[in-house]
Amino acid sequence: xxxxxxxxxxxxxxxxxxxxxxxxxxxxxxxxxxxxxxxxxxxxxxxxxxxxxxxxxxxxxxxxxxxxxxxxxxxxxxxxxxxxxxxxxxxxxxxxxxxxxxxxxxxxxxxxxxxxxxxxxxxxxxxxxxxxxxxxxxxxxxxxxxxxxxxxxxxxxxxxxxxxxxxxxxxxxxxxxxxxxxxxxxxxxxxxxxxxxxxxxxxxxxxxxxxxxxxxxxxxxxxxxxxxxxxxxxxxxxxxxxxxxxxxxxxxxxxxxxxxxxxxxxxxxxxxxxxxxxxxxxxxxxxxxxxxxxxxxxxxxxxxxxxxxxxxxxxxxxxxxxxxxxxxxxxxx
Amino acid sequence: xxxxxxxxxxxxxxxxxxxxxxxxxxxxxxxxxxxxxxxxxxxxxxxxxxxxxxxxxxxxxxxxxxxxxxxxxxxxxxxxxxxxxxxxxxxxxxxxxxxxxxxxxxxxxxxxxxxxxxxxxxxxxxxxxxxxxxxxxxxxxxxxxxxxxxxxxxxxxxxxxxxxxxxxxxxxxxxxxx
Numbered sequence: 001x002x003x004x005x006x007x008x009x010x011x012x013x014x015x016x017x018x019x020x021x022x023x024x025x026x027x028x029x030x031x032x033x034x035x036x037x038x039x040x041x042x043x044x045x046x047x048x049x050x051x052x053x054x055x056x057x058x059x060x061x062x063x064x065x066x067x068x069x070x071x072x073x074x075x076x077x078x079x080x081x082x083x084x085x086x087x088x089x090x091x092x093x094x095x096x097x098x099x100x101x102x103x104x105x106x107x108x109x110x111x112x113x114x115x116x117x118x119x120x121x122x123x124x125x126x127x128x129x130x131x132x133x134x135x136x137x138x139x140x141x142x143x144x145x146x147x148x149x150x151x152x153x154x155x156x157x158x159x160x161x162x163x164x165x166x167x168x169x170x171x172x173x174x175x176x177x178x179x180x181x182x183x184x185x186x187x188x189x190x191x192x193x194x195x196x197x198x199x200x201x202x203x204x205x206x207x208x209x210x211x212x213x214x215x216x217x218x219x220x221x222x223x224x225x226x227x228x229x230x231x232x233x234x235x236x237x238x239x240x241x242x243x244x245x246x247x248x249x250x251x252x253x254x255x256x257x258x259x260x261x262x263x264x265x266x267x268x269x270x271x272x273x274x275x276x277x278x279x280x281x282x283x284x285x286x287x288x289x290x291x292x293x294x295x296x297x298x299x300x301x302x303x304x305x306x307x308x309x310x311x312x313x314x315x316x317x318x319x320x321x322x323x324x325x326x327x328x329x330x331x332x333x
Numbered sequence: 334x335x336x337x338x339x340x341x342x343x344x345x346x347x348x349x350x351x352x353x354x355x356x357x358x359x360x361x362x363x364x365x366x367x368x369x370x371x372x373x374x375x376x377x378x379x380x381x382x383x384x385x386x387x388x389x390x391x392x393x394x395x396x397x398x399x400x401x402x403x404x405x406x407x408x409x410x411x412x413x414x415x416x417x418x419x420x421x422x423x424x425x426x427x428x429x430x431x432x433x434x435x436x437x438x439x440x441x442x443x444x445x446x447x448x449x450x451x452x453x454x455x456x457x458x459x460x461x462x463x464x465x466x467x468x469x470x471x472x473x474x475x476x477x478x479x480x481x482x483x484x485x486x487x488x489x490x491x492x493x494x495x496x497x498x499x500x501x502x503x504x505x506x507x508x509x510x511x
Binding site: 017018020021022024025026028029030031032033036038039042043046050054057129131132133134135136138167174181201202203 | 366367376377378398399400402403406407410411412413414415416417418419421422425426428429432458461462464465468469473474476477478480481
């Protein structure tokens, strides 16, 4: 029996198919790099298919998590209440200040005829799944193409930006976190309007790569999206700068691990329409239209124009000193 | 079930039992990638799809072919959202390591068997990490990969018990005429 089994085993363990399959796997890596959309569409379909199951399974889990989390909070209710009261008083002061400043900014914008900021439409979505894999950290949201969301749109929680969509199915979408190794977001560091790239590396605080190495930032500076490239709206709050050895990182405002409901911002710019060609202002005012330009044959040639022009005065070159000429002539030797 | 019944098992049942290792691998990948964490996402899920690949590559390599390992790895790629092909390559390389040293791995027992699986999982994780490093031109953070490896090794014993159960109850009786 054993001999028979081993013979079968050896036959199934032939080396040739293994070599072929290894070569195919390498080819798949290379093709996947060039055509990652094939994998993405398959994943979107699977996620769509799994969405109802995820929602059903998550509901009791969320309840259990909240219940377990609330046990720990019981012992810190008093100190937490004091902290919140203090924070609330401070925020009320900031609110008054911001209302005054908002009115002043609106006044200045009216004076300067500034172009108003584009209004953002948002879709609210719930987090139905989380995946923490070595090469990808993602959240799965219960909003898809049917809800008007598209890849590339920014996703915010109540504190700040947590990422952007990279995959959308019919009813679900996957978001790439700012901390993910694949994430690159153009940002502005304020004050100073320093431009930088926020680069995730799967750590909790993504790296801040300054566009200009001579620019100076310091710990505590605020980081917002810059809007460069037109993919994300400018000014979305992201985090604060923290020192990390010789470089800088960003402590994110949002906590993707705790986010339950998020906002998907639709930043699709409305394409500008070209100006109308008919009724021109003069015609609309009742004036006769301008005469059409003369035909091309009637336009005088450049030679005729040159002949008609008065003769140019001759330029008189100053005399070159003989020493210079001698020196110039002698220099090659 | 007697010996005669085993020998003359219906063809569709034998076909089903031949597919069982592949189906177990695909089910393991599916379970791994259900995006629900019981520990708040603190650790990555284990590579459950690798357990059937390792187990049947040792026990019945005729049922776990390189093509099956390729298919299981590809589903892992699709469902995990990793760069396409990296886990496919990782699973196939792990299969190749086990297949080439099959006699050595098959003789392991107890904690040594877990270490044998750890070697296969290390081959898969290291290959995937190197592939990602080549694709992105920089080394990904190793902490997450080490955590994935540790979780995979930790899941081997229950995973091996499950696939062993399937093998002895379904695959073995229906294909004992081999």
